[in-house]
């Protein structure tokens with residue numbers, strides 16, 4: 001009996017070998033570390049990428065602080081947002097990712113963050129809009145998802161598919177949705193783009209808050225400026241990605 005218990009204790013949780021492109025998984029590890037390095041994620045929050053082979057599936061770490069994520073921690077998740085053949089503990093808010101991928105076929109990567117800089121814009125009437133070109137993708141203004149309107153009794157977390165679907169509805173065609181009293185969710189067509197958008201949404205929030213303390217009104221980017229600057233920036237997202245990835249990989253080796 002003792003032997004059996006000892007064997008059970010030693011038995012690792014089931015962890016299948018992933019059939020994913022190793023470069024994609026390494027980029028997901030880098031994205032976790034970059035977002036932690038830039039203060040978008042801390043011990044909480046997560047980033048995922050859609051599977052190249054099974055579009056309804058996505059890859060994301062097991063429940064773990066993002067700066068600690070390695071390739072071995074990544075799990076495949078199915079269209080129901082549950083891990084596929086993997087017994088390890090998933091993130092509670094995995095439904096954010098699964099429902100974004102379901103509702104937005106253009107989305108290839110998702111970030112969910114509790115960045116303190118964006119919180120004021122989810123709890124006041126001040127709409128977040130682009131104050132500079134790096135955040136031009138916010139040209140239509142970031143919508144706010146209020147969980148209370150969907151579920152009056154809640155703990156603020158997106159803990160099931162129904163809440164995930166409502167959040168995905170709230171983002172509409174935008175790049176970012178703010179979540180009242182909670183944080184934000186950002187989408188992109190690749191890991192480099194979603195990381196770029198997350199970092200610059202956070203910076204825009206800081207700059208807009210600073211600008212609001214000076215003599216107004218604030219001059220935001222116009223719709224046409226937003227669209228044109230977004231097209232320009234999309235062609236350059238590899239530049240900060242290469243820099244951030246090099247720094248993040250250095251922390252992995254160290």
Ligand SMILES: [Zn+2]
Nearest residue numbers: 093112114183
């Ligand atoms: Zn959250």
